[in-house]
Amino acid sequence: MQLQAHLDYTSGKKTAFSPPPGGSMHEAGRAFDLDLDKIKKLTLPKFWPLARRHGLEPIIEVPNPRLSEAWHFDCRGSHDLVYQYYSAKNGDNFKSPYTAMAASAIISIGLKVDALGDDVRPAYIQSGLIRLGQNIGDLDGQLGPKSRQALGQLNIDDTLGLDAVADIIDRKLQQKFPTEFFVPGPVIDTGPAPNHLIS
Secondary structure (H helix, E strand, O other): OHHHHHHHHHOOOOOOOOOOOOOOHHHHOOEEEOOHHHOOOOOHHHHHHHHHHOOOEEOOOOOOOOOOOOOEEEOOHHHHHHHHHHHOOOOOOOOOHHHHHHHHHHHHOOOOOHHHOOOHHHHHHHHHHHHOOOOOOOOOOOOOHHHHHHHHHOOOOOOOOHHHHHHHHHHHHHHHOOOOOEOOOOOOOOOOOOOOOEO
């Protein structure tokens, strides 16, 4: 769906910007677009404080309804830590901190992001490490020396296997962000996409 929306935008079929797959919080179910023109007496400047009170972040800097994407709001949750990590130049493989944050959110629900490889588990682990305060360099889907060192700093044995390490990361994230994460049931191996990681 995201690819089709992007193709419709690049071909001119639709005028609203749609990024390529892997770069939108919409893909992770963490963004929505709101047309305030349809709601009488609720202006964008009035809506912003209401939105922020409920964990919703606008994508633009100032509440100006004439700006592109003035209608877009994110529920970033802990993935905002990935945004901050990339803003601080701790990683540089994504074109923007927003794209890195979106990739983190997308893989956290078990969906593939092409830039991070076919198996989402290593990238999920890396995203979790960043959100747990570790510096691993790039979120790239490769559990290299920095990622393994970060696992060690959290007392996680990286030889346990990807499912076990991802499960430990999931529990640590659940402890750190108790209102954001949940585990729906036992881990069932259905292939490369983990069905136990929901955020």
